[in-house]
Amino acid sequence: MNARTILRSKALKLLSLLLISMAIAAASASVYNYMYMQSLEISVEAADVRFVTGTDSTVAGATIGTNGTYVSFNSMAGWPNSTRVYQDVAGIQNFNSTSAYTIELKFDQAGDWSGDTPDIDYIYVKVFNSTDIQQGATITVGTTGSSTGTLSLPASTTWRVQWEIKWKAGTLSTKNVTVKLTLIVTGG
Amino acid sequence: MRLPFAPEFFLLLGIDLFLGISLLACLLDKYFPTVIPYLYQASALVGFAQLLIMKDSMTIFGDMVRFWCSLVYFVIALANIVSVNVYIAFMKKMWSIAKILFTCVTFPTILIATFFVFGYAALLEVLPPLPRIPLEVLFIVLVAFSSIMGISFFASFKLQTVKSQSKKTEVK
Numbered sequence: 001m002n003a004r005t006i007l008r009s010k011a012l013k014l015l016s017l018l019l020i021s022m023a024i025a026a027a028s029a030s031v032y033n034y035m036y037m038q039s040l041e042i043s044v045e046a047a048d049v050r051f052v053t054g055t056d057s058t059v060a061g062a063t064i065g066t067n068g069t070y071v072s073f074n075s076m077a078g079w080p081n082s083t084r085v086y087q088d089v090a091g092i093q094n095f096n097s098t099s100a101y102t103i104e105l106k107f108d109q110a111g112d113w114s115g116d117t118p119d120i121d122y123i124y125v126k127v128f129n130s131t132d133i134q135q136g137a138t139i140t141v142g143t144t145g146s147s148t149g150t151l152s153l154p155a156s157t158t159w160r161v162q163w164e165i166k167w168k169a170g171t172l173s174t175k176n177v178t179v180k181l182t183l184i185v186t187g188g
Numbered sequence: 189m190r191l192p193f194a195p196e197f198f199l200l201l202g203i204d205l206f207l208g209i210s211l212l213a214c215l216l217d218k219y220f221p222t223v224i225p226y227l228y229q230a231s232a233l234v235g236f237a238q239l240l241i242m243k244d245s246m247t248i249f250g251d252m253v254r255f256w257c258s259l260v261y262f263v264i265a266l267a268n269i270v271s272v273n274v275y276i277a278f279m280k281k282m283w284s285i286a287k288i289l290f291t292c293v294t295f296p297t298i299l300i301a302t303f304f305v306f307g308y309a310a311l312l313e314v315l316p317p318l319p320r321i322p323l324e325v326l327f328i329v330l331v332a333f334s335s336i337m338g339i340s341f342f343a344s345f346k347l348q349t350v351k352s353q354s355k356k357t358e359v360k
Contacts, residue, residue: 010217017214017225021207024232028203031239035246036194 048096049103049153049185054088054160062090078123078165086163092127092183093158100154104184105161106147107139115177117142124164125181127151135159141179150186192311195251198258198304199239202265205297206232209265209272212293219280228268235261255312259305266301269294 050068061075071090078084094101105127107113123141126134127148136148153159167175210228213220238261242254249257273294277286309315321329 010214013217013225014211014214017211017229020229021211021232024229024236025204025207028200028236028239031236031243032194032196032200035196035239035243 046095047185048099049092049094049101049183051183052091052093052158054091056086056088057090060086060089060163064090076163076165078120078167080167080171081121081169083164083166086165088160089163090161091158092153092161094153094155097156100152100187102150102186103153104136104147104150105139106145106182106184107141107143107179108145108182110142110144112180112182113141113177116171116175117177119168119171119175120177121166121168122164123166123177123179126162126164128160128162130158139181141181193308195255195258195308196239196242198255198262198308199235199242201301201304202258202262203232203235203239205262205265205269206235208293209269212272212289216276216285219276219282219285231265231268235265251312252314255308255314262301262305266298269297 047067047069051064051071052068053062053064059075060073063072063074065071073089076086076089092103092105105125107125120142125139125141127136129135136151137146139148140146206228210225210232213228214225217225238257242249242257246254273286273289276282276289306315310317
């Protein structure tokens, strides 16, 4: 056997081993990738940002929902031709002691309020921090997309939510509206 | 505690190590029996089979069992790398090739393996956590090691110059 034949057989051997190696490595990697995706666990944890009761919660008939992820009010009322203010209907609290969260309270779409809406002069919703400084913009209920804008809620902090309601002059006490606001929480 | 990767990562590393030594044994076929590269390929295939079995029985085994099974295979692969190095050095007396193998293959592989195994075992709370070097010290570490490398480079360069000069003097 001459040197060229030996070299050729060695190259062939190496090439075949290389091809088999590539096949085994690629197959193993794809199996591992499948396993890795399968092994991710989706666990349950408490929401870091939750609604909590405020000083006007009782007057407003606030009920904090399960896990503090929603709040409903069933006894808020406004006056005709005069503004009624609920200063602290509920709080938005960041329970995380280290991370801030970005929040946005929003009147999302037209369908989020119903009832005798033409009789409403305005409903404004504002968010205040603990030193009574308004955070973000005023939400005008009825204006689609009206929101506080994105706000950074610091760790272990509670902000209060204020509602200002005014019915048009001469509105009868039988009138009512239903309003839904959305709290968007990101980050953490 | 969420683990950074699945325990089968060690199995995958072991398979790749076996494939690597197989190619190495093929390249250095003068010093190894003909069957050795194929034996290592077969070992890699065994690892692949183990990976397939573990994929189908993930729900049966816990993290610890999967970790130990993968680790045993990985340690066998590592032991084979060391054995190849020892075989070249002591059985074949090829010191220069053994030194190159040690610096380019064996030592880095052991270093990387130790890092991954200890890090993972610490996350599983099998071992205490690895000590953390404060970020502020990293710059000092970089400077210190660069200085040591510079000094050793200078020393070896100077030694080589002295050797060549003494050779020239002997010739004269």
